[in-house]
Amino acid sequence: KQIVLLPGDGIGQEVIESAKQVLEAVTERFHHTFTYHTHDIGGVAIDKHGTPLPEDTIRACQQSDAVLLGAVGGPKWDQNPSHLRPEKGLLGIRKQLGLFANLRPIKGFDQLLHASPLKHDVVAGSDLLIVRELTGGLYFGTPSERRNNGKEVVDTLSYQRDEIERIVDNAFQSARLRRKHLTSVDKANVLESSKVWREVVEEKKVDYPDVEVEHLLVDAAAMKLITNPKQFDVIVTENMFGDILSDEASVLTGSLGMLPSASLREDGMGLYEPVHGSAPDIAGQGVANPLATILSTALMLRHSFGLEKEAAVIEEAVQQVLEDGYCTGDLDVKGGKQVGTKEMTRLVLERVT
Amino acid sequence: KQIVLLPGDGIGQEVIESAKQVLEAVTERFHHTFTYHTHDIGGVAIDKHGTPLPEDTIRACQQSDAVLLGAVGGPKWDQNPSHLRPEKGLLGIRKQLGLFANLRPIKGFDQLLHASPLKHDVVAGSDLLIVRELTGGLYFGTPSERRNNGKEVVDTLSYQRDEIERIVDNAFQSARLRRKHLTSVDKANVLESSKVWREVVEEKKVDYPDVEVEHLLVDAAAMKLITNPKQFDVIVTENMFGDILSDEASVLTGSLGMLPSASLREDGMGLYEPVHGSAPDIAGQGVANPLATILSTALMLRHSFGLEKEAAVIEEAVQQVLEDGYCTGDLDVKGGKQVGTKEMTRLVLERVT
């Protein structure tokens, strides 16, 4: 298997190095051969090549079986014009690879739940998956422009019906592998696109009679994620609602630094990345938490390669490290021993081999 | 002053009756003369007049100095085609009256904070105001339509630059009357409309040098509202982001049943309504909590009529009722005495006169 590594900016370099070591160890243990190629994206690509997404990076990703990304962005590029912003690299590679399904599993770790802003009773036991449509909607629709000498501005939320169908199918399939409950989030009382979304969900549910379906308006969903996160199993929604709700959900369990994500193409090819950002303030200090990136490699093994056992080995190792009382500076394991990136990586490696 | 009452659906009737009694008592005490006219909106208007927003209602509101609304909606009309949905009445009256600024103050009551899903340390002391643009953006933009035989669907997010300017001015002025901190929320790393939004905020801040300004992306705002609500004073944002964030914020303090809102026109005319919905399940039973509607009349006195002292009398009376240990069924005052709508109204009346 060909894996492209895109470390990107800030702590990206450090966490990708860690995750690669863990992935290598596990694949060797199970006798798989993975080959790694490193390429530039984001701010570092702007500095070296004058663009956040070099042709060479696109080509390498297109020829690969999976991509592992660190993070993009930082204050250095914040004032750049919009085509020279690190995020454009991320948006661009999603579009180029046709990564339409963003999967964000959110599950608390017992050792970290006390760091949640929510009361223990409210959050304990929550285990949800947000499936966000990633290539359509308001972030990509045209026209997106100023008009009338700048007196007016327009963005466009646009969806092809088949784009909605494929993400809804993906979510139903995900729900099948879990607790068989799907919440579809839209704003069908106002938006035409949401009405089509709701129709598609209603049509598709006939094909998945074993999955229970519920519709929720996005404003109500934003409330219920906080008041009762346990009521959710799989949530499916369009690009922008998914952006907002998945970030909202990411802070519920008190372990943002532990959350992985997957962005998938129809054939299973995917890009995997931690949910946290590039954390420029601690970059290069050897203190970054590599666990979300390590957990992202588990998602890669599961979703792109169907290697469930290998994925579970990584997830259990991470769980074990926390149970053994280790943490990085961003985490707050009660009575835990704080370690740096390298030592944390070694502790995980010890437990996967 | 001419006040239009729009009870609407569900518990609307009951809470409007309560709020009217309180408003009458306070205005009499201070020797103001208010005249009341009741009209139909929402589901009840669909049933009686075949439209959620009768001409007659629009005309009465246009001739009034302020409008007090109960709630619209209910399962009875959920399957209606979209032009015959109760919400259309609400969207329509906002548009007809030019109510561009939706103000949602969110402040916890000590007696109710224990019902918050958030830990006490996280939520105690939070006191924020969300200023949502209400007449532009994705909910009103055209085209909003299916295309290509239903294979494609489009909604349009559109803003006039001066629509952004007036809401940003409104928010700066609100911040001035509070702790002088303004958080502007957008998605300027992706949307053209958000770039214009950010430019306008940057331009306007020169006129308000005493107000500290911060920009936040909507996904980050959705996180920070939960992890640290205390960091916010005034939040200003466009229509849809405001819809989502204000509902998210409304559950933080554990007292959704206590939250008022104001929707204002440039000349100060406004529509006032509780944040909670029509609660069809408990309608007509005499148990609805009238306090959010009563508090909405305080906002009316303050924002439409500049009657700050009168507004404060109502707010203090509500505060006092809670301190004295009374609550309605939806609230959970520890060791509190549960009362119905009429008795709660009497308790407030006792304290305003």
Ligand SMILES: CC(C)[C@H](C(=O)O)[C@@H](O)C(=O)O
């Ligand atoms: C960087 C940005 C464009 C991106 C998005 O909103 O898609 C990010 O917020 C995310 O959620 O991955």
Ligand SMILES: CC(C)[C@H](C(=O)O)[C@@H](O)C(=O)O
């Ligand atoms: C009923 C609906 C159209 C409305 C809105 O989103 O504007 C409601 O959610 C609100 O927030 O007042």
